[in-house]
Amino acid sequence: MNGTIQAPTIEYALLSPMLIVFGAAIIGVLIEAFAPRYLRKSIHMPLTLLALLGAFATTILGGVNGLPTSASAMGAVAVDGPALFVWGIILILAFVSVLLINDDEQFVAQAAAVPGSSDEEEAVRSGYAQTEVYPLLLFAVGGMLLFSSANDLLAMFVGLEVMSLPLYLLCGLARRRRLLSQEASVKYFLLGAFSSAFFLYGMALVYGYTGTVSLKGIGDALGVVSGQETLLLIGTAMLGVGLLFKIGAAPFQAWKPDVYQGAPTAVTALMASTVLVAAFGAVLRVFWVALGGLEWNWQPVMWGIAILTMIVGAILAITQTDIKRMLAYSSVAHAGFLLTGVIATGAAAQNAKALSAILFYLAAYGFTTVGAFAVVTMVRDAGGEAGHLSRWAGLGKRSPFLAGVFAFFLLAFAGIPLTSGFFGKYAVFAAAVSGGAVPLVVVGVVSSAIAAFFYVRVIVLMFFNDPAADGPSIAVPTVGTSAVVALAAAATVVLGVFPQPVLDLADQAASALFIR
Amino acid sequence: MTTHYLVLSALLFAIGAVGVLIRRNAIVVFMCVELMLNACNLAFVTFARQHGNLDGQLIAFFVMVVAAAEVVVGLAIIVMIFRTRRSASVDDANLLKY
Amino acid sequence: MPWLSTLMAVPVLGAVGVSLVKNDKLAKQVALAVSLVVLALTVVMATRFDPSSAERFQFAEVHQWIPRFGVHYGVGVDGIALVLIALSALLVPIVILASWHDADGTGAAAPPKRSVRTYFALLLVLEAMMIGVFAATDVFLFYVFFEAMLIPMYFMIGSYGGVQRSYAAVKFLLYSLFGGLLMLVAVIALYVVAEKNTFMFPELIGAIQDPGTQKWLFLGFFIAFAVKAPLWPFHTWLPDAAAQAPAGAAVLLVGVLDKVGTYGMLRFCLELFPEASKFFTPLVIVLAVVGIVYGAIVAIGQTDMKRLIAYTSISHFGFIALGVFAMTKDAGAGATLYMVNHGFSTGALFLIAGFLIYRRGSSRIADYGGVQKVSPVLAGSFLIAGLSGLSLPGLSTFVSEFMVLMGSYERYKVAAIIAASGVVLAAIYILWMYQRTMNGPTAESVKGFTDLNARERWVVGPLVALLIVFGFFPKPMLDVINPAVDKTLSSVHVTPFTPAVAEKKGAGQ
């Protein structure tokens, strides 16, 4: 026992995406501290974009250099195929969302200023901008990267928090309807903290059962340790609660509609797309790698949750009157569809199939979502964005193109062939069927038939109804926004017509499954 | 004998959880969450003792740090909404529903 | 030359062109020209089709599309597909000509003006998909077209239809979508169970052996087709959709889109799941026969022309389904021929009804009377179309209906006899409608009617001509259809029908 501690080995090359993002985030903080206000935005913007691009590039590089066979950073992070794929999606979607965020209409001038107070007017007049959003966003993204690739529960917990905390704040920074925004932020924060406490306690119990928090360790331990099954099961349940909360599976979906509606739409876009991706990365790791041996215990429960999630999402969305709220419920339903893939485990080949299906679905869904919310940001009236569906009536006549694109996104959500959504659904359901979960798939298609109703309803509103007299105007989109819409639409088309390349990519990523 | 500690942590967690459900003041609700986190800490330390490895204790430190960060963010948010609404009651904030 | 791909590409490009043209009139002309080109190409292709050839699907093209799912871009036609493609290619230009003013808000009680270009672009897109769905030899590709087809039709009903249009459009879309999604499950399961790693139809024949699985998959496919066809009791969307859709769209909806259902039964249900098909035959036949009688009776009770025609179609789809599931050569060929003839007949009925509505601005039968006096040609063509609806001998519909009934009688006497009663009911609903609209003293509101103008004559003329020509000389079509039907039935393994006399002889030897 000599006092020498050998330094941990860190695979900087592999981890560089994370490091870049975090580094950029910290620099961003420093900018907030030192750069003059009028310069900040013009520095933040390129910095953030560059950071994300760089991270993406290094992610690709990591993929090209061949995947490591063992976890990195002393087994804390597993930079494996799925991780890289998920990172890739997250980074692109984040990049896209940043283009949305770069819009003064989105964020409050000064969060500290009380709504309607004199100092808010002051802040608005002096053209302040809450430029902290950029570093916050970078932190959140970094958190996602860690969350989705963590190879032990501690790292995962840290990632979870690093991802969530900035988002709590971002939710509260809407420029219009600040009360709603702040309320969303509070709700998200309290419930998020509450759920992460569950995650933590579950982690503690699992640790108590296995004596380790590394996923690999847990997985191995399940085989050998015996007795105190209860401890393990409760632990599993609570871990599950923490994670399912993040993906908004029923009955933990309550926060989603409120938060999605209240938050600035750009942030909603970010959350709706990237958080789901990251969370599913984590879910898969925990339930397949760590708790794979417990399959027979958690699968039945997961069945129930998946079914409930699909149904609740579909049914509740039908009567929504706010477009963002409706999309929130739709994302609940989609989380349910994805869960069918999580359940479809079996032999290695089957797992790979399911995994790649989920990865493809995430990519497809993420793009469409960002696009849809981008369109939402453009439909405005006096009070800011025209959220209420009735205001969308006859949009198809006022601006056919925008309405057409939005309709296209909706059809993709509904899973109509020749859109990305269709192949996403198909892949997941196919995996589920070959995984023997046919009843689940039947529920899936039934609920997506129900879901189709409210997507179609919006189309009816936009195209078949006559415009409201004082209907909303279409904001002249910023370059960023229009770029986002274009990109999302392109992705939805391409993935809907030639999904093969992305499917291959997902297959490669999934072929080796998760490294332990 | 570590069982007692575990029971205690479970109790603390339960108290925290119940607190979140029944208290109105956002600050207090938040405190209850902190209480739940600390219950977890206790559990970690206990299990660390049980297994005779340091992971649990180490995790406890991490949790404290995270909790601290959470406090920072949480208070910021709560203060923000308190200033607009002149109330810290979580029940007042229910414009978003159905 | 990749005939089928061309047939699909031309209308798609045409649609792009039409939507780019700025001037409405020009757009219409472009659309018409494009559809005529497609028709011409189809005719040329048909002439090069060799019914006697050994290879089943001709003009076949197979390219990998999504290897990951074993999906190919696989197209090719046998006799059945060919005649249906020809039907589509023929109806589209006629519909375009007939819908000349449907979108530009003229005419009595027309819906408010909508984008004309969009309407005709949608028509062309729809045509491409209709051709695709019949040409697809890859089950997945078929499914893709099967679902995607809904969208253009949905918009055509929804934004160019009558007062109730959005209700009708949504009902149509959701109903079909629901069926389609059930089919999706079956499609997936088919792929998984067959373990052929391909969706190519020929390779999937006989791939599913286990009868239990067959039954489930059959149901998945069948319900989708039964909704599409539509078969009783999945039919209630059709009257709404057909009544609300503009006449042209209604023609394509009832004349072609719905045929995809019966076509699917014949092509996929029978061949992929022969055992299950035999197992469910009694059920299907009951549904079909009920549909025939029920549809006819409800049609008699209608007060709205388009709804009436829609219900007659429900009755007719009963005949087609009966013919498909009787699984005899005559019935099968009859059913296929029926699909085509019904396209002509119902097409003509809807379009002429459309002309009436365009003049009078109402589809209520009670608002007409004595039209024969003021516009005899309109009335005359309406009568011929109607008579084809009650399948009068000498019109092509008779041949198909006769073959269906005769072929069904070979196996299911009772069913065929009950179905035959539709012959009487058909006379009632058609002639009663004709009497109420065309005969009797001329109603005030009808006095000002003009007779069919040149454009409208060009719309009706070809249809009537085809009805009569194929009524006396159906051989050309049957020669194309028969071999295909034989192949189909041969892979279902049903014992072909032999007359009692011949049987005895066979026994004697």
Place this chain on the structure above:
Amino acid sequence: MQSPVEIFQHSGGVIGVSWLMIALPLLGAAVLLLGGRRTDRWGHLLGVVMSLAAFVVAVAAFVELLGLPAGERRRAISLYEFIPGVADTGLLIDPLSISFALLITGVGSLIHIYSIGYMSHDPDRRRFFSYLNLFVAAMLLLVLSDNYLGLFVGWEGVGLASYLLIGFWQFKPTAATAAKKAFIVNRVGDLGLLIALFTIWSVFGSFAYKNLGAGAVQDALAGGSLSQGTVTAIGLLLLLGACGKSAQLPLQSWLLDAMEGPTPVSALIHAATMVTAGVYLVVRSGAFFEAAPTAQLVVTIVGVATLLAGAIIGCAKDDIKKGLAGSTMSQIGYMMLGAGLGPVGYAFAIAHLITHGFFKANMFLGAGSVMHAMNDEVNMRRYGGLFTVMKITAVTFFIGYLAIIGFPLLSGYYTKEGIIETAMEHNEILGWLAVLGAGLTGFYMSRMVFMTFFGKRRWADDAHPHESPSVMTVPLVLLSIGSIGLGAYLILGNRFMKFLAPAVGLPAELPEPHIFGVGTVGLATLALVAIGAAFAWFRYGAAEVPEVAPRGSFLTVFARRDLYGDALNEALFMRPGQWLTRIAVFFDNRGIDGLVNGLAAGIGGTSGRVRRIQTGYVRSYALSILFGAAVVVGALLYVGTM
């Protein structure tokens, strides 16, 4: 007993081109329909020419057929493949079909000519002639086709022509309704015919007469592939079809309404030709009926019932056309009776059919001529004493009258007498009923003649009767000549029976027709006819005829109301049908569609209720999370214990 001879494939000669008989009138119809108003000026002439051309071809074919030895007088020519593997389109020229062809084209041409005059004032005369040509073509296809499918096509074709012509004055609601009724009632019969065809197909796998001869049927019966029950069913179903077309009970109701059509139509279609198609069908299907005695018996019963019903109706009608229609029903009843009596009967039936074609057409056209003169007055109570003003019409009508009541030596006498005699040998009751029918005929026809041409003038004030133009009277004359001599020519020496033999067979022992029979039956018949005529004279000749019909006895009312046939249909089919329709429509909207919409509404409602759970209170969300957590824990533990 000698059965029909086999059918030979034929080529060349006139028979080889006998399809022209059908093609020419069809062409005429097409030209007139497509030509539109342009052809108004000469349209009617084209119609006549086409019909006459067909007649010429028919005669030529007839001559050529006679040139062949009796054993080869069944010539089939195949034209083209109609439905591959099912049936070809082909014609069969044999004594039976050619006699029909001659009747149709001959009488048809005369009526065409007559119509030129009769329809001269109608703006739509061209359309009328196109329909007439269409009818001739369809009727010829019906009788000339060499297979049942072709027959069915013609069968429906004449149905269409009849529909179009009854409803020719479609602006009259009564006409339109009558036309529709005729078509629909016929369809009921067609249903029977269709099913008969299916059954024949399922047994024999063919529709061609050459495969369905007596031999084939007997073999099938012997071979066991055709049960007695089946062949009886075939017979009855064919009969049902025949009843529809020939207005036999129970499908007679349409014929009287059909008189809404222009009179030439009533003469050609609803007296001379189309309505006799049922008889043709029964005779043509002799092979089946002879194998099914039950079916044959039913045929005779239907025949007798109808001949009495028709006669009774005829007795009470004041509308001259309706009266003639009733008589037509009755006479076809005689033919049907004959057709049910095997080869002997066939000959008499067809012979009566032909003579009836002449004298009934003759009388209808006469009636038309009268109406023409009385500006379309049809009520005989407003006629009377017309003999003086329109002699030709009166005389020709009178000849027709004598012929139909069976006045000795005239056409009707021989043919009707033949049927009655044969029936008598076959079954006394039927025979005597037929005799009774003859008596009734004597009464109602005399009544008609007396009310129309004799007695006091009861004309409307604005009526100025005058003889019709020669274009109308010449056909009357020609037809009346046929009404005089044709019967004797056909019957004496069994000329017609022998001629028909190749087609329908020949009975073992032939009857010996006399120029004037003195058998009991013959005398009885004459006596009854005389009584009937005398009674009619006493009631309508000598006595005053009231201008408005008296209420009349129950029997009279019964007859006026067509024996309550319509009332019966209405009670049994129409009203229930209407109810059924209403119920079905209601069920469809509320029931099935209600279910569909209800489902949608249900989901919506659920959604509306469930979303209330989302109260907006953080704490309730937290509760839901805690609750969910508890459930998950519980579930996991539960699963774990299993």
